[in-house]
Amino acid sequence: MTRSLGYGTYLFTVRDTSHLEPASVLSLNTFDDFGGEQNYREVDVEMSQWGDGSSKDNAQFGIQPFYVPGNVAPFVEPAGKLTHSFHWEPGRVKFVTVRGDSIHKGAPVVAEHVFTSGVPSPGHEKMQLLFYVVASDKYPMQKDSEVVLEKFEYLP
Numbered sequence: 218m219t220r221s222l223g224y225g226t227y228l229f230t231v232r233d234t235s236h237l238e239p240a241s242v243l244s245l246n247t248f249d250d251f252g253g254e255q256n257y258r259e260v261d262v263e264m265s266q267w268g269d270g271s272s273k274d275n276a277q278f279g280i281q282p283f284y285v286p287g288n289v290a291p292f293v294e295p296a297g298k299l300t301h302s303f304h305w306e307p308g309r310v311k312f313v314t315v316r317g318d319s320i321h322k323g324a325p326v327v328a329e330h331v332f333t334s335g336v337p338s339p340g341h342e343k344m345q346l347l348f349y350v351v352a353s354d355k356y357p358m359q360k361d362s363e364v365v366l367e368k369f370e371y372l373p
Contacts, residue, residue: 221249223339226372228302229262230318232365235296235355239356242349243364245301249342256335258342260310262301264294268353275353278312278330280301280337288335292328298367299327309333318367344369 229245236245242265249258259281266272276294283289291310303312304319313333315324348364 221342222247222344222371222373223342224305224307224373226302226304227344228300228320228368228370228372229366230298230300231264232298233296234299234364234365235275235294237264237275237364238358238360238363239266239272240268240350240353240358241265241362242347242351244345244347244349245366246345247305247342248345248348249340251355252337252340252342253345255337255340258337258340260303260305260337262303262312262314265351266356268351268356270345270356276314276328278328278332280310280332281336285335288332290328290330290332292330295327300324305336305339307338308336310336324372344371 222236244263246261252258261279264276266275274291277289277291279289301314314327
């Protein structure tokens with residue numbers, strides 16, 4: 218990709234990830250290698266228990282830095298196909314996760330959250346689709362895992 222997508226709507230349709238082990242992380246995010254002054258312009262939809270199998274929350278919306286209070290909105294992701302989206306505009310990012318394979322009026326909403334503080338402006342960010350393992354002594358990986366991303370769509 219030679220240019221930033223920037224402001225707009227980002228949609229990801231993902232097959233069931235509720236089965237992921239506690240140490241697995243699926244991160245669907247924007248990232249700008251040169252955007253350190255704006256926390257790398259990272260806007261995230263992430264599925265993980267971050268190595269804590271006792272956590273009921275297995276997904277979150279976020280903007281960076283994650284350690285700032287209010288920059289992460291955790292939720293419980295149910296089993297089944299889900300569509301995650303975020304609409305990024307000046308000073309605001311609205312996240313929505315719905316059941317099924319599209320965002321449409323009447324789609325069953327699983328979670329939604331709006332961030333209005335610390336929202337980055339566009340720069341040279343790219344889409345990153347990351348699937349990795351976090352260190353967890355209590356809940357180490359036990360088996361291979363896979364994720365199926367059925368669709369990514371960007372609407373300016």
